[in-house]
Amino acid sequence: MISAFAVIAVIFVAILVLTLLWVAGTYNALVRLRNQIENAWAQIDVQLKRRHDLIPNLMETVRGYAKHEQGTFEKVTQARNMAMNASGVKARAEAENMLSSTLKTLFAVSEAYPELKANQNFMQLQEEVASTENKIAFARQFFNDSTMTYNTRIESFPVNLIAGIFHFVRRDFFEVAADAERAAPKIQF
Amino acid sequence: MWEQIQANRRRSRMLVAAMAMVLAGLGFFAGEAFAPRGGGLAGLAVAGLILAVQAGIYFGAAESVVLQGVPVHEVSREEIPRLHNLVEEMQIAAGLATPPRILLVTDPAPNAFAIGRSPEKCAVAVTTGLLQRLNRDELQGVLAHEIGHIRNRDVQFMTLAAVMLGTIVILSDLLTRTIRLGRTGRERSSSRGGGQAQAAFLILALIFAILGPLVAQILYFACSRRREHLADASGAQFTRYPEGLASALEKISASSMQVAFASRTTAPMFIVNPFQAASGVQGLFSTHPPTDERVRILRGMAGASLADYAAAYAAAHGGSVIGARSLAEAPAFEKREASGEGPLLGGRAARDASAVLSGYVPVVCGCGLETRVPASHGASSIRCLRCGARLPVPEASSVSTEAPPGSDAPAAPRRLQFQRQGSGWESFRCACGRVMQLSPGFLGTQVRCSKCGSEIEVLPKAA
Numbered sequence: 272m273i274s275a276f277a278v279i280a281v282i283f284v285a286i287l288v289l290t291l292l293w294v295a296g297t298y299n300a301l302v303r304l305r306n307q308i309e310n311a312w313a314q315i316d317v318q319l320k321r322r323h324d325l326i327p328n329l330m331e332t333v334r335g336y337a338k339h340e341q342g343t344f345e346k347v348t349q350a351r352n353m354a355m356n357a358s359g360v361k362a363r364a365e366a367e368n369m370l371s372s373t374l375k376t377l378f379a380v381s382e383a384y385p386e387l388k389a390n391q392n393f394m395q396l397q398e399e400v401a402s403t404e405n406k407i408a409f410a411r412q413f414f415n416d417s418t419m420t421y422n423t424r425i426e427s428f429p430v431n432l433i434a435g436i437f438h439f440v441r442r443d444f445f446e447v448a449a450d451a452e453r454a455a456p457k458i459q460f
Numbered sequence: 461m462w463e464q465i466q467a468n469r470r471r472s473r474m475l476v477a478a479m480a481m482v483l484a485g486l487g488f489f490a491g492e493a494f495a496p497r498g499g500g501l502a503g504l505a506v507a508g509l510i511l512a513v514q515a516g517i518y519f520g521a522a523e524s525v526v527l528q529g530v531p532v533h534e535v536s537r538e539e540i541p542r543l544h545n546l547v548e549e550m551q552i553a554a555g556l557a558t559p560p561r562i563l564l565v566t567d568p569a570p571n572a573f574a575i576g577r578s579p580e581k582c583a584v585a586v587t588t589g590l591l592q593r594l595n596r597d598e599l600q601g602v603l604a605h606e607i608g609h610i611r612n613r614d615v616q617f618m619t620l621a622a623v624m625l626g627t628i629v630i631l632s633d634l635l636t637r638t639i640r641l642g643r644t645g646r647e648r649s650s651s652r653g654g655g656q657a658q659a660a661f662l663i664l665a666l667i668f669a670i671l672g673p674l675v676a677q678i679l680y681f682a683c684s685r686r687r688e689h690l691a692d693a694s695g696a697q698f699t700r701y702p703e704g705l706a707s708a709l710e711k712i713s714a715s716s717m718q719v720a721f722a723s724r725t726t727a728p729m730f731i732v733n734p735f736q737a738a739s740g741v742q743g744l745f746s747t748h749p750p751t752d753e754r755v756r757i758l759r760g761m762a763g764a765s766l767a768d769y770a771a772a773y774a775a776a777h778g779g780s781v782i783g784a785r786s787l788a789e790a791p792a793f794e795k796r797e798a799s800g801e802g803p804l805l806g807g808r809a810a811r812d813a814s815a816v817l818s819g820y821v822p823v824v825c826g827c828g829l830e831t832r833v834p835a836s837h838g839a840s841s842i843r844c845l846r847c848g849a850r851l852p853v854p855e856a857s858s859v860s861t862e863a864p865p866g867s868d869a870p871a872a873p874r875r876l877q878f879q880r881q882g883s884g885w886e887s888f889r890c891a892c893g894r895v896m897q898l899s900p901g902f903l904g905t906q907v908r909c910s911k912c913g914s915e916i917e918v919l920p921k922a923a
């Protein structure tokens with residue numbers, strides 16, 4: 272004869288095991304999401320760095336044709352330095368948006384120099400900068416997707432209990448300041 | 461796209477299991493018919509061997525088997541940098557770890573497909589006709605659609621199916637040949653055992669002949685039209701510009717040309733069914749949804765998110781297309797504006813590119829006649845066929861770097877140089893015979909020959 276006590280004990284152990292399995296599964300899923308955000312951030316970082324590397328070359332080329340645009344060059348250099356020194360998601364997003372808009376001014380200025388526009392070197396750099404801008408936009412899109420999925424997950428019941436215990440905290444979005452920026456930044460040719 | 465990824469895994473397992481069962485049954489019965497005692501076991505062993513070969517092909521050489529005999533060339537960054545940029549943009553948008561390789565198929569018909577075994581090892585293939593016709597936004601839409609297929613693991617399933625179907629076709633081909641050879645043998649000898657074996661072979665061949673198209677039908681069912689809709693939705697989401705893909709689909713399906721190497725095995729891989737223009741019929745067994753419906757859905761999207769696609773699909777077609785879990789996790793996107801950029805390769809550039817990629821050096825004479833010199837043609841100059849002028853074939857010249865006299869230093873390795881003549885597309889021959897191409901955007905000072913591996917120094921155009 273199986274005692275009622277044994278039955279209850281078995282049920283209790285089963286519930287305990289299932290709960291532990293669920294906790295482990297949820298924890299792993301959260302870790303995976305968090306890593307995805309880290310990876311997405313690393314991708315943005317790579318592209319931002321690439322843009323910083325392209326700018327000196329671009330300025331050198333433009334300077335050869337458009338000597339009288341000293342003010343624009345200074346603004347770009349300043350924005351680049353600020354962007355390179357910024358830290359933290361929010362500060363960097365702001366600095367990089369600033370850099371994007373000064374670069375737009377630079378390309379708008381170069382419209383006035385037909386010889387510059389026909390320069391092979393300039394055309395290649397323009398393509399690279401434009402594509403890097405696109406890549407930043409797409410990487411940001413993926414980063415924000417991942418962040419939103421993660422934030423929604425850690426705040427919904429009952430996952431929020433586990434997120435609280437293991438210190439999974441909300442992450443910031445990579446915000447876009449201006450409305451014009453919201454459409455993927457594009458440099459017109 | 462959780463549901464789709466899981467469905468593809470399930471379907472792949474089912475396909476392999478069905479294939480194994482069919483092959484085992486076939487092997488057993490054919491073996492029994494061939495030799496009543498113990499033949500069945502031998503037949504099973506043969507079936508096992510065939511499955512092992514299929515697995516070997518799938519894991520080892522799926523791509524080269526499916527693309528056997530197709531004029532395809534892997535595009536390097538130096539050759540078409542803008543195409544690489546576009547693919548990398550979409551790879552980043554899709555969150556894939558590495559960009560897929562890019563294959564260029566020399567074919568005037570515009571079309572595209574993706575191929576490969578895992579997201580890391582995939583390749584997207586575009587035809588030269590596609591690069592000529594589509595502008596940047598449209599091409600981006602097409603690439604996003606293909607990368608959507610890669611992300612949703614459709615490509616893995618399609619490649620697996622293509623390899624399995626390909627093996628069946630080869631096997632049935634082999635058997636028909638055996639029968640033909642066997643028949644000539646029978647005319648010479650009249651031994652009874654031979655006759656039995658032939659009968660068994662004949663039955664086998666018949667079964668394979670029936671099985672081939674049957675598997676093709678299963679394949680056609682399996683690649684449901686839904687996956688094309690899902691890839692369209694991903695494409696719109698990645699680019700945030702549904703109009704690009706919509707107008708690309710229109711252009712591709714409006715072309716009356718057909719991709720030369722497309723077969724019933726490979727047809728489901730393409731972005732637009734290559735046989736659609738020829739038949740014009742959308743039957744029960746269509747691999748793709750009607751293109752005009754796909755275009756209508758894309759144009760009906762209010763934004764660029766998965767939810768917008770689902771709404772447009774419901775309006776145009778009725779029902780739901782995207783799984784509830786994917787929809788719940790998808791953020792909202794607005795559309796972006798058109799970039800207004802033209803084709804990546806215009807007119808002559810695309811023609812030259814395809815000539816170079818198929819192994820010719822285009823040499824243009826002052827009289828305007830273009831001669832295509834085959835890479836295997838060793839001469840350093842040719843005669844223009846119209847005006848008779850001697851024209852040098854652009855070639856990387858070797859520079860001997862002699863050690864200064866008296867020093868004991870070993871002679872430096874041979875170096876190759878190429879002096880640029882202009883700043884546009886330029887082709888030249890490496891010392892080993894391989895044709896190399898520099899794009900207008902090439903800025904580097906060195907290229908590496910992909911055949912012999914030697915570094916070639918590129919000197920800028922002489923002032």
